[in-house]
Amino acid sequence: MDGRAPSMRMALTVNGGPVEAVIEPRELLLDFLRDRLGLTGAKRSCDVQVCGACTVLLDGQAVSACCTLAYEARGREVTTIEGLAADGHLHPLQEAFIEHAAVQCGFCTPGMILTAATLLHDVPAPTAEQAKDYLKGTLCRCTGYWKIIEAVVDAGRRTRETRE
Amino acid sequence: MSALRPAGGTAPVRPGVVGTSMRRVDALEKVTGAARFTGDMVVPGMLHGRVLRSPLPHARIARLEVTAAERMPGVRAVLTGADLLGAGFAGTDPYYGHAIKDRPIVAIDRVRFAGEPVAAVAADDPAAADEALLAIRVEYEELPAVTTVQAAMAAGAPPLHEGPLRPGLFHGLGELRREEGNVCYHYRFTRGDLDRVFTEADVVVEGEYTFPAVYQYAMEPHTVIAQWGADGLTVWACCQHPYLVRAELADVFRLPLPAVRIIVPYIGGGFGSKSYTKMEPITAALARKAGRPVLIANRIDEAMVTTRRHNMTATMRTAATRDGRVVARQCRIWLDTGAYADNGPRVAATAGDAAPGPYRWRAVNVDAWAVYTNTPPAGSYRAFGATHMQWIGEAQIDALARKVGLDPLEFRQRNLLRPGEEVRPGGQPLDADLVGDVTKVAAAIGWGGPKPPLVGRGVSVGLLAAGAHPVSTAAIRLQADGTAVLLVGTSELGQGARTVFTQIVAEELALPPDRIRVMGADTQFTPYDRSTGASRSTTLAGGAVQHAAVNLREQLLDIAASVWGLPRASLAVRDGAVWHETERLSYPDLLKRHFGMIGGELIGRGEVRPQHGTGSYAEGPVFWEVCVGGAEVELDPQTGQIRVRRLASVADVGKAINPQLVEAQEEGACLQGLGNALFEEMLFEDGHLINGSLLEYRVPTTADLPDEFRSILVENADGPGPYGAKGVGEGALAAVPAAIVNALADLGIDMRQLPLTPERVWRRARELGLAREVVS
Numbered sequence: 017m018d019g020r021a022p023s024m025r026m027a028l029t030v031n032g033g034p035v036e037a038v039i040e041p042r043e044l045l046l047d048f049l050r051d052r053l054g055l056t057g058a059k060r061s062c063d064v065q066v067c068g069a070c071t072v073l074l075d076g077q078a079v080s081a082c083c084t085l086a087y088e089a090r091g092r093e094v095t096t097i098e099g100l101a102a103d104g105h106l107h108p109l110q111e112a113f114i115e116h117a118a119v120q121c122g123f124c125t126p127g128m129i130l131t132a133a134t135l136l137h138d139v140p141a142p143t144a145e146q147a148k149d150y151l152k153g154t155l156c157r158c159t160g161y162w163k164i165i166e167a168v169v170d171a172g173r174r175t176r177e178t179r180e
Numbered sequence: 181m182s183a184l185r186p187a188g189g190t191a192p193v194r195p196g197v198v199g200t201s202m203r204r205v206d207a208l209e210k211v212t213g214a215a216r217f218t219g220d221m222v223v224p225g226m227l228h229g230r231v232l233r234s235p236l237p238h239a240r241i242a243r244l245e246v247t248a249a250e251r252m253p254g255v256r257a258v259l260t261g262a263d264l265l266g267a268g269f270a271g272t273d274p275y276y277g278h279a280i281k282d283r284p285i286v287a288i289d290r291v292r293f294a295g296e297p298v299a300a301v302a303a304d305d306p307a308a309a310d311e312a313l314l315a316i317r318v319e320y321e322e323l324p325a326v327t328t329v330q331a332a333m334a335a336g337a338p339p340l341h342e343g344p345l346r347p348g349l350f351h352g353l354g355e356l357r358r359e360e361g362n363v364c365y366h367y368r369f370t371r372g373d374l375d376r377v378f379t380e381a382d383v384v385v386e387g388e389y390t391f392p393a394v395y396q397y398a399m400e401p402h403t404v405i406a407q408w409g410a411d412g413l414t415v416w417a418c419c420q421h422p423y424l425v426r427a428e429l430a431d432v433f434r435l436p437l438p439a440v441r442i443i444v445p446y447i448g449g450g451f452g453s454k455s456y457t458k459m460e461p462i463t464a465a466l467a468r469k470a471g472r473p474v475l476i477a478n479r480i481d482e483a484m485v486t487t488r489r490h491n492m493t494a495t496m497r498t499a500a501t502r503d504g505r506v507v508a509r510q511c512r513i514w515l516d517t518g519a520y521a522d523n524g525p526r527v528a529a530t531a532g533d534a535a536p537g538p539y540r541w542r543a544v545n546v547d548a549w550a551v552y553t554n555t556p557p558a559g560s561y562r563a564f565g566a567t568h569m570q571w572i573g574e575a576q577i578d579a580l581a582r583k584v585g586l587d588p589l590e591f592r593q594r595n596l597l598r599p600g601e602e603v604r605p606g607g608q609p610l611d612a613d614l615v616g617d618v619t620k621v622a623a624a625i626g627w628g629g630p631k632p633p634l635v636g637r638g639v640s641v642g643l644l645a646a647g648a649h650p651v652s653t654a655a656i657r658l659q660a661d662g663t664a665v666l667l668v669g670t671s672e673l674g675q676g677a678r679t680v681f682t683q684i685v686a687e688e689l690a691l692p693p694d695r696i697r698v699m700g701a702d703t704q705f706t707p708y709d710r711s712t713g714a715s716r717s718t719t720l721a722g723g724a725v726q727h728a729a730v731n732l733r734e735q736l737l738d739i740a741a742s743v744w745g746l747p748r749a750s751l752a753v754r755d756g757a758v759w760h761e762t763e764r765l766s767y768p769d770l771l772k773r774h775f776g777m778i779g780g781e782l783i784g785r786g787e788v789r790p791q792h793g794t795g796s797y798a799e800g801p802v803f804w805e806v807c808v809g810g811a812e813v814e815l816d817p818q819t820g821q822i823r824v825r826r827l828a829s830v831a832d833v834g835k836a837i838n839p840q841l842v843e844a845q846e847e848g849a850c851l852q853g854l855g856n857a858l859f860e861e862m863l864f865e866d867g868h869l870i871n872g873s874l875l876e877y878r879v880p881t882t883a884d885l886p887d888e889f890r891s892i893l894v895e896n897a898d899g900p901g902p903y904g905a906k907g908v909g910e911g912a913l914a915a916v917p918a919a920i921v922n923a924l925a926d927l928g929i930d931m932r933q934l935p936l937t938p939e940r941v942w943r944r945a946r947e948l949g950l951a952r953e954v955v956s
């Protein structure tokens with residue numbers, strides 16, 4: 017033994033496709049996605065589950081990949097920002113973030129959009145107050161948030177109109 | 181500075197791109213996760229570097245034992261100060277620093293702050309590197325530490341740096357003097373007979389003020405990859421100043437400039453924290469020792485001890501006549517620059533310049549000292565100097581207004597400098613309508629309207645010396661298919677430079693934006709741009725881009741004129757073609773005629789440089805960035821908690837090339853200002869950072885958004901940049917804390933310390949005997 021931890025095998029679904037991997041028990045989901053699968057959309061910033069830059073969806077729920085063990089994703093479905101656009105169409109949130117200039121440096125954007133996606137899942141057409149309340153666990157240092165809130169509200173409105 | 185605009189040329193036909201809110205050219209990549217940041221790059225053979233940092237604020241390194249670490253599995257190299265002095269680094273200068281070369285690449289014999297790199301490990305993976313750090317044995321002999329400016333300035337204080345200070349490549353602040361004791365830099369200016377004017381004045385206000393250390397929190401911490409090869413050193417880094425980093429690395433490693441190549445991927449926010457040289461030298465030295473490419477990615481706690489905003493104490497007094505004229509101001513400023521100079525000298529000079537504020541003084545005197553202490557180095561953070569001083573100067577303006585019985589807005593309208601008036605002797609005169617700006621911001625927060633109880637309103641006005649050095653160059657390659665590739669060395673860190681440059685090229689070349697590509701900074705290929713910061717990119721790099729596009733347009737017109745045998749003046753560009761009345765020659769046609777084949781390319785070049793004066797700092801700035809804000813706050817008298825009801829700022833942008841991006845950047849600056857005002861503060865105990873994580877260091881969230889939040893665009897076409905543009909994006913950060921402080925003073929609570937934590941507000945209200953009154 018060279019001091020390495022023993023490896024473990026797991027199967028999971030990532031962005032709709034099956035993945036099998038050999039991982040270390042201590043391996044974080046964020047490192048697994050970024051280093052093994054090359055899915056670098058999820059970002060590392062605070063490392064303590066405060067900023068939301070590493071947010072991915074685990075069975076549709078937003079989790080901080082920096083504080084989630086890769087093994088916790090076994091047998092489950094992971095969605096990263098790379099997998100949000102479906103059938104070649106951007107998600108309404110992605111459209112709205114572009115249109116409202118809710119993107120600046122882009123480092124928080126993947127986590128912000130995925131978190132907002134779970135909001136739209138629960139509350140299809142949120143008000144600005146609901147969006148503000150829901151997104152308070154996801155940091156952005158560039159925008160001052162206002163254009164993000166506008167984009168989320170607009171995406172919700174558009175989604176509802178499409179559904180109706 | 182009107183000479184910065186291109187001379188002559190045919191008036192461009194406007195496809196309506198400049199002045200419209202075109203979508204960001206990088207937005208699609210950024211919303212899909214495709215955008216690559218430095219930490220997303222993988223270089224073949226790349227190792228992972230980790231840094232061992234000093235646990236003590238000041239100590240001699242008695243023994244440093246790395247053999248055990250070197251033998252651990254996966255470990256490829258361990259770098260220490262001894263290496264820098266050894267044969268493997270022969271000829272290398274182990275010290276760097278753009279202002280003052282006072283900083284070792286990795287500690288040599290001694291550490292001067294808690295968090296200073298003592299050793300660095302390169303290993304196959306981050307876990308192996310982390311484990312190796314634990315195997316490094318260091319024996320420290322603790323030295324007396326001076327962890328506050330007061331201690332560092334005391335008689336007999338232990339010096340942090342002995343001997344003469346060596347100037348860096350870009351100190352740019354005149355002759356470097358060795359100051360007394362731990363003073364790193366002293367900036368001073370004076371005019372008028374201060375004593376006489378103060379004596380003759382009717383009313384005087386004075387006070388002592390405290391400003392905290394603040395963390396920039398760029399969400400992407402400093403990340404660098406360095407690789408050595410036969411042709412020299414290649415560095416991928418999230419740096420704002422790639423050309424200055426190149427020059428410093430070339431200087432440190434004694435290489436010609438082309439042997440150092442800096443490539444800048446997308447940057448996850450900068451705000452000054454990635455200005456000048458940060459983690460590049462240690463990464464390059466470690467890669468050199470390892471003989472392999474190395475990635476070093478700071479964690480947040482490491483980023484916090486890499487650079488920060490200067491904490492400060494200051495005294496100020498300001499005098500006015502009883503009929504409401506400000507006449508004199510004196511200010512003394514002590515900035516804690518930490519263990520190494522970083523950008524401290526410039527911060528001191530900029531704070532000194534910001535201290536008088538935009539008023540007409542009969543006498544003014546400012547002293548600003550940057551002082552070494554055993555704390556992490558302080559450098560640039562958005563609107564440095566101005567943020568330090570505006571809340572103080574503007575609080576005294578309000579206090580004087582109240583003393584002479586004038587409304588603070590009216591008092592400002594009377595006293596503010598007018599366009600064309602001198603701001604600083606010999607420098608750029610005022611190039612903005614401040615009275616118009618403050619009047620707009622006051623209206624936006626309901627100035628003069630009815631006020632509910634416990635609601636206060638405040639405005640603030642300031643100026644920030646902006647633009648840094650006016651040197652930028654750009655090139656445009658027009659391809660055989662009529663598409664254009666813009667080469668410019670500006671870093672894209674969220675501000676939208678690539679989008680704005682696209683708009684400028686589209687405007688001048690009459691090309692649709694989707695036929696223009698903007699490359700990221702790569703010092704091997706993109707022409708020189710002095711730096712990305714100081715609100716300079718649109719004005720200066722944008723100016724170079726405009727020149728390059730005009731130059732290219734002239735070439736196209738020349739070719740068409742010769743093809744048709746017509747005078748150039750009878751031709752115009754439109755829709756990707758040169759036109760003569762109803763005849764057209766498309767750009768691909770023109771290139772084909774010119775080169776006699778399908779191929780070849782036309783290259784337009786542009787540059788911006790100081791056209792008059794010496795271009796020295798004393799004659800600057802390129803323009804005065806306006807810092808105007810307004811706030812309406814509500815106080816909870818039970819807790820001292822402040823709620824910001826309305827927040828407004830003015831983006832006095834000259835010409836908004838992309839209004840939506842101006843607004844977006846301005847809103848970001850406002851919210852950083854709100855954080856700086858209300859709660860952001862790095863806390864040190866005996867030189868140790870005690871809130872070094874985002875669990876304990878709080879930045880604004882959506883929960884902190886004001887009820888009403890407005891950024892007002894002012895476009896007077898009075899800037900030196902393309903179409904009359906001038907930079908914005910920093911000013912609001914200086915203006916907002918000042919406006920909030922004044923809004924609180926409107927309730928009778930004059931605060932002398934930032935941030936305005938509930939406890940401090942509540943205590944100050946009690947001290948002033950206002951608590952009971954407020955409570956009732």
